[in-house]
Amino acid sequence: MSRNATRIGALRERIGDEILLEGWLYNRRSSGKLEFLLVRDGSGIVQCVAVKAELPEGVFARCATVTQESSVRVTGVVREDKRAPSGVEISLRDIEIVGASTDFPITPKEHGPSFLLDQRHLWIRSQRQAAVLKIRHTLVQACRDWLDADGFILADAPIFTPSACEGTTTLFETQYFDEKAYLTQSGQLYNEATAMAFGRSYCFGPTFRAEKSKTRRHLIEFWMVEPEVAFATLDDVMVLIERFVEGIVGRVLEKRREELKILERDVAPLERVRAPFPRVSYDDSARLLRGKGVPFEWGNDFGATDETVLTEGYDRPFFVHRFPAAVKAFYMKRDPGDDRLSLSCDLLAPEGYGEIVGGGEREDSLDRLVERIHEHKLPLDAFQWYLDLRRYGSVPHSGFGMGIERTLTWLCGIEHLRETIPFPRMLNRLRP
């Protein structure tokens, strides 16, 4: 935007002034001797009114030729007007077409998801999509601000890794000069190293899972924030998670009311997000599911429908803790009270959204960790640096990972997480 242009978001402060607007035509309606031009500039949408009787012939004629998504410079006077969609409108004095747009593919009518995703580079111009991405921006900032204020150091994990972090899921293989490398599926192992350096650390970046998952809850490339804390137990990390989630939800409510309104999100459930969150053990969850007639077997992880049934009982996020060790990663510490269980926890979002956070206490004993690596049939050599963390001043430590897109899907109250990232990477979708 040029220096002398005014942003639409700031128009209320300029009532009565003649201003310059730089943006794109969102929609146009004409009524004979009137033209209504809806102009957007990324900060909002405003209606510009051209009156034939008050304008030179050429200017009014030009208004009638502006097509959807053409870029324009409009000069005019800011006025309050109840008839305008935003309550403020511009009496148009002049208009310049900067770049014409012909046959913009996304018309102001219904479209299917496949078509819209093909047009994702243009779809993000629409009001709803832009609102979701602005909330994403605020969520990311809130995560970082909250952790920074709590004494965490950002220490990002690498994206190229020599081997699996968790061994179980499918990795993207790539060439690293003369050897094979993989794209990271979690910064977890590296975070344990940085936590031993800084006490509290976190990484925030993209992760990659080459799973053939094809549901509304999966992306191939997604973002996670993963804090790790030295000397913290499972109970400590659950307190950290609930304070963190309360904080970031509060920030989104504070900064993004308008966008939540565009999305028609009922904010009442978000306003109930106050720590402490309920805690329920895996054992009790399994019993609860069976009590409701769900054919759930002890030892399994929860499926999507299991999670939905569980969330029905709560009006705020809640923890499920102490999952069977077999369904969690090798580095999870066993429950000293029951060796079948791990000191792990998931945070499930209410309203049927399900898991947004996974965390727990890590195995801090060198011998037991070596045992786990063997059990999982992982190459011991690749983990020597990780085992060093237990050789040189090992401490109890815990951490968690929060999926940004899943959290956003819940905050925005939308159906599918593909709308929460600017350019989603999914099974069968690498473009645009």
Next chain:
RNA sequence: UCCUGAGUAGCUCAAUGGUAGAGCAUCCGGCUGUUAACCGGAGGGUUGUAGGUUCGAAUCCUACCUCAGGAGCCA
């Protein structure tokens, strides 16, 4: 990988064995306060691909392709 469903105009859809249509978008005309504006007119099609059944296929059958939802797996 498996299960279910869908592919017809640029987009969203109708046409259930008998002349392929509507709304929006585009173009032309009309309208001095429109709110996904409205009214009139025009152009726009190898019905996903290949084969088969039939006098006749968008429609029935077979295979394949693409997409969507779900399962498994996960954040």
